[in-house]
Amino acid sequence: MSDYMFILESHLDAAQSRAVTEIQRLATEAGMNAWLTGGAMRDVLRGSRILDLDFTVEHDAVKIGKQLAAALSGKVIADDPLKRWVELELPGGVRASVSNARTEKYSKPGGKPQIEASTIREDLLRRDFTINAIGLSLNRGSRGLLIDPANGQADILSKELRATSPYIFFDDPRRIFRMIRFQHSLGYEVTPRLRSQLENALLEGYQEHAPASALAAEIRALGGGQNAVLALEEYDRCELLKVISK
Numbered sequence: 001m002s003d004y005m006f007i008l009e010s011h012l013d014a015a016q017s018r019a020v021t022e023i024q025r026l027a028t029e030a031g032m033n034a035w036l037t038g039g040a041m042r043d044v045l046r047g048s049r050i051l052d053l054d055f056t057v058e059h060d061a062v063k064i065g066k067q068l069a070a071a072l073s074g075k076v077i078a079d080d081p082l083k084r085w086v087e088l089e090l091p092g093g094v095r096a097s098v099s100n101a102r103t104e105k106y107s108k109p110g111g112k113p114q115i116e117a118s119t120i121r122e123d124l125l126r127r128d129f130t131i132n133a134i135g136l137s138l139n140r141g142s143r144g145l146l147i148d149p150a151n152g153q154a155d156i157l158s159k160e161l162r163a164t165s166p167y168i169f170f171d172d173p174r175r176i177f178r179m180i181r182f183q184h185s186l187g188y189e190v191t192p193r194l195r196s197q198l199e200n201a202l203l204e205g206y207q208e209h210a211p212a213s214a215l216a217a218e219i220r221a222l223g224g225g226q227n228a229v230l231a232l233e234e235y236d237r238c239e240l241l242k243v244i245s246k
Helices: 003-011 015-029 038-046 060-069 118-123 151-156 174-187 191-206 213-222 227-236
Strands: 036-039 052-057 075-081 085-090 092-099 103-107 114-117 135-139
Touching: 003 038, 003 114, 003 135, 015 036, 015 052, 015 092, 015 103, 036 038, 036 118, 038 052, 038 135, 038 151, 052 060, 052 174, 052 213, 060 085, 060 092, 075 135, 118 135, 174 213, 174 227
Parallel strands: 052 092
Antiparallel strands: 036 052, 036 135, 075 085, 085 092, 103 114
């Protein structure tokens, strides 16, 4: 067992461990590769409790996601047919998502993307911040292999927020709200380059292309406490709270 698998398993509760074991079985039987990605890997490497399991697979994520829900007596609570993505609610209070490895190309801020199947490396690099662009192989031949094309592990160690590309806010303006939440909930420093990207996005009015529900969701995710107050003050300084009332 790799060190990373040992670290992962030490952070999983019993219900989450069953979900990881089951997705490995289903992916193996389907002859496809699967990875644990995104926020789950960020939290593992931070030494924090895992809140949600984010699985990425090579092909039919919707089918595998539904099979996972059925095998564990859970249910599908949301899906996106365009991006081939499902969100699940599993026993034991486990929240999980299963998505296809993909690239997304946008012609306008927050527009409908052109989706193409991709490698896991390309999928990780189309994500928002380097700390969320990390994957762990769950495959028999490479189980426990860490995939970190944007060097997100280094940014976790230095507690810095850095973008994976210059286009993260153009592609998905909701990331403006998410960046501020991460900054305060994680206590991470925003790099000068990312701060400049944010300022340019605000000047271009990208936030107007994000639904009010996205900001509301980020505020709910903050929870209570001093960090939530600081984040709300930052939203207000950036004149983002008015997005909710539009």
